[in-house]
Amino acid sequence: MTAIDVxxxxxxxxxxxxxxxxxxxxxDGEFFCLLGPSGAGKTTTLKSIAGLVQPDSGSVSxxxxxxxxxxxxxxNLAMCFESxxxxxxxxxxxxxxxxxxxxxxxxxxxxxxxxxGRTADMLGVGHLLDRGVDQLSNGQRxxxxxxxxxxxPAHAYxxxxxxxxxxAKLRTSMRAELKRIAHGDLMTTTVYVTHDYVEALSLADxxxxxxxxxxxxxxxxxxxxDTPETxxxxxxxxxxxxxxxxxxxxxxxxxxxxxxxxxxxxxPVSGVDAEAGETVQLGIRPRDLTLxxxxxxxxxxxxxxxxxxxxxxxxxxxxxxxxxxxxxxxxVVASRRDAEGLGVDDKVSLLLDPARVHVFGDGDDGxxxxx
Amino acid sequence: xxxxxEPMAEPAAPAPAKQPPExxxxxxxxxxxxxSAAGLFANLALVLYFAFSLLPVLFIVALSxxxxxxxxxxxxxxxxxxxxxxxxxxxxxGGSSYVRFFLASLATSTGAVLVSLLIGIPAAYAAARxxxxxxxxxxFTLLSFRFAPELVVIIPxxxxxxxxxxxxxxxxxxxxxxxxxxxxxxxxxxxxxxDLPAELEEAALLDGYTRRQAFLKIVLPLVRPGIAAVCLxxxxxxxxxxxxxxxxxxGDAQTVTVSSLAFLGGNQVxxxxxxxxxxxxxLPPLVLALxxxxxxxxxxxxxxxxx
Numbered sequence: 001m002t003a004i005d006v007x008x009x010x011x012x013x014x015x016x017x018x019x020x021x022x023x024x025x026x027x028d029g030e031f032f033c034l035l036g037p038s039g040a041g042k043t044t045t046l047k048s049i050a051g052l053v054q055p056d057s058g059s060v061s062x063x064x065x066x067x068x069x070x071x072x073x074x075x076n077l078a079m080c081f082e083s084x085x086x087x088x089x090x091x092x093x094x095x096x097x098x099x100x101x102x103x104x105x106x107x108x109x110x111x112x113x114x115x116x117g118r119t120a121d122m123l124g125v126g127h128l129l130d131r132g133v134d135q136l137s138n139g140q141r142x143x144x145x146x147x148x149x150x151x152x153p154a155h156a157y158x159x160x161x162x163x164x165x166x167x168a169k170l171r172t173s174m175r176a177e178l179k180r181i182a183h184g185d186l187m188t189t190t191v192y193v194t195h196d197y198v199e200a201l202s203l204a205d206x207x208x209x210x211x212x213x214x215x216x217x218x219x220x221x222x223x224x225x226d227t228p229e230t231x232x233x234x235x236x237x238x239x240x241x242x243x244x245x246x247x248x249x250x251x252x253x254x255x256x257x258x259x260x261x262x263x264x265x266x267x268p269v270s271g272v273d274a275e276a277g278e279t280v281q282l283g284i285r286p287r288d289l290t291l292x293x294x295x296x297x298x299x300x301x302x303x304x305x306x307x308x309x310x311x312x313x314x315x316x317x318x319x320x321x322x323x324x325x326x327x328x329x330x331x332v333v334a335s336r337r338d339a340e341g342l343g344v345d346d347k348v349s350l351l352l353d354p355a356r357v358h359v360f361g362d363g364d365d366g367x368x369x370x371x
Numbered sequence: 372x373x374x375x376x377e378p379m380a381e382p383a384a385p386a387p388a389k390q391p392p393e394x395x396x397x398x399x400x401x402x403x404x405x406x407s408a409a410g411l412f413a414n415l416a417l418v419l420y421f422a423f424s425l426l427p428v429l430f431i432v433a434l435s436x437x438x439x440x441x442x443x444x445x446x447x448x449x450x451x452x453x454x455x456x457x458x459x460x461x462x463x464x465g466g467s468s469y470v471r472f473f474l475a476s477l478a479t480s481t482g483a484v485l486v487s488l489l490i491g492i493p494a495a496y497a498a499a500r501x502x503x504x505x506x507x508x509x510x511f512t513l514l515s516f517r518f519a520p521e522l523v524v525i526i527p528x529x530x531x532x533x534x535x536x537x538x539x540x541x542x543x544x545x546x547x548x549x550x551x552x553x554x555x556x557x558x559x560x561x562x563x564x565x566d567l568p569a570e571l572e573e574a575a576l577l578d579g580y581t582r583r584q585a586f587l588k589i590v591l592p593l594v595r596p597g598i599a600a601v602c603l604x605x606x607x608x609x610x611x612x613x614x615x616x617x618x619x620x621x622g623d624a625q626t627v628t629v630s631s632l633a634f635l636g637g638n639q640v641x642x643x644x645x646x647x648x649x650x651x652x653x654l655p656p657l658v659l660a661l662x663x664x665x666x667x668x669x670x671x672x673x674x675x676x677x678x
Contacts, residue, residue, distance in 0.1 A: 052577075071581075072573070072576040073577070073578075073580055079577045085568065085571050086574075087574075088593065089592050102584075103579060103584070104579030105579060
């Protein structure tokens with residue numbers, strides 16, 4: 001139970017820049033998620049905290065104390081590796097028991113057995129304790145690796161994609177289990193690395209979005225969802241992904257309007273930190289749009305966009321509809337009833353609340369311009 | 372050659388036997404028949420090659436059992452006698468130093484292997500895990516001990532050994548044979564260590580073990596097959612070495628490889644005694660190979676990492 005303070009970490013592997021000025025703090029007892037695509041530097045960050053990677057510069061403090069000179073085995077951190085890193089010569093029991101028998105803890109046999117049994121049961125591998133590691137499926141291995149972490153008290157848990165190899169159903173239940181453990185009475189500080197935004201949103205107290213060795217944004221799930229600071233962050237959350245339309249800003253009698261490059265989409269935008277004439281992109285989340293099939297009145301204060309159906313994906317109760325408006329593609333999630341009878345190339349309209357759009361600078365790294 | 376063709380021939384041969392007899396008209400049947408003919412031919416070729424490659428062994432064993440009159444004959448019909456073994460072991464009249472040389476061989480070879488393991492295992496581990504400036508050059512230099520002919524260093528070594536009093540000592544022989552075995556140990560074990568994911572040790576560190584404990588408890592047991600293999604290889608290399616004991620020993624530390632030649636000198640040439648000495652000299656590497664055979668099976672590290 002320790003606060004973790006990561007200060008301007010830099011690390012190069014040969015010519016590859018793995019970490020480029022990574023800074024964030026994790027408060028005592030906080031559940032912190034690092035979210036990003038593979039190769040973003042998430043694992044390197046985690047290993048730097050654990051002391052397994054020596055950063056070229058920057059520092060890691062644990063509980064307010066600089067950890068540079070503390071050996072990994074004295075940091076009292078528990079880490080779950082993405083590759084599991086289970087000891088192949090030991091069975092499941094000995095793997096989970098390993099930290100309890102280490103010189104740091106040296107628990108008596110009875111307590112080891114009790115703790116391992118409890119942890120294994122919680123993770124659903126209680127019946128596998130006598131098995132060799134090579135007799136396990138990947139999902140089971142992953143849970144054993146997680147068990148080796150959760151079995152013991154530690155200053156902090158470092159979890160590297162601990163649920164990535166579980167099947168969908170198990171992943172959901174383990175996610176709930178992890179959430180219960182993390183926010184339970186122990187309140188162990190946790191740094192959780194994932195590329196799955198749902199895991200991040202559901203588990204984290206705060207999320208750090210990483211890309212190319214840089215932290216793009218740190219914030220609560222609410223903050224990163226509502227006010228993404230770059231186009232990349234906006235794209236990292238939500239499925240279907242946020243739609244981007246590139247275009248420019250014009251001043252129309254005192255009202256700033258966004259006009260797409262082909263002129264097919266115009267939306268009034270307010271509170272934008274940019275001058276008219278600038279090239280920007282408009283981000284619209286698929287669930288902020290409603291399908292307007294002609295019948296019924298248009299709600300007040302909404303903008304109407306006309307397009308044709310480009311792709312239809314029926315996903316049970318909902319349908320993902322991708323529309324072509326001019327040259328841009330915009331996705332919307334519609335209820336099955338609304339999308340019923342639609343076919344490709346049908347003309348449809350979308351209703352958009354101008355208050356819920358996001359304006360970003362040009363490109364993937366475009367900064368947020370909406371206030 | 373034998374080992375590469377064998378796995379190809381193996382599945383072809385038993386396959387047709389399992390199939391129930393059917394009218395021999397289907398395509399699969401014809402293919403199976405052709406396959407069985409090819410398999411039979413391959414097996415025959417392998418047996419021939421096997422006999423061919425074992426012939427020298429058979430010949431030397433036979434020679435070791437022949438008496439003086441028959442020792443230069445090449446046919447295999449003779450009256451076998453154990454007299455040569457008795458002579459070599461010094462059981463008959465005249466005595467022999469063979470046993471002493473045999474023990475010297477054992478001492479120097481075992482010593483060389485132990486020294487190379489003691490230093491080579493940590494060295495191989497370091498070479499596998501820690502990259503530093505010049506680490507590859509260092510490894511290459513070590514390897515160069517292997518590919519440089521021993522004759523290159525033998526004269527300076529001989530002079531130096533005479534001067535510092537290591538000539539004809541067991542310790543001196545261990546020291547020089549270790550030059551032969553150490554590069555072998557380091558190079559082979561390094562690849563074993565490299566095959567182990569570093570995250571295993573990292574996991575052990577985070578479990579609270581020290582670096583030394585992580586190495587001893589987690590890493591070392593996993594490379595046991597490698598150590599077994601390299602032990603055997605190093606022992607064979609040390610045991611069979613001829614040029615170093617030939618030039619650096621004269622009596623006390625002389626090994627079997629050199630002393631067997633003594634039977635060729637003197638007033639009569641005794642090939643049968645050389646053969647008897649050679650057959651007995653095969654035993655230690657053979658016994659060692661049989662003892663550690665089960666460790667030679669690799670594959671313990673499967674399951675450590677996903678995939």
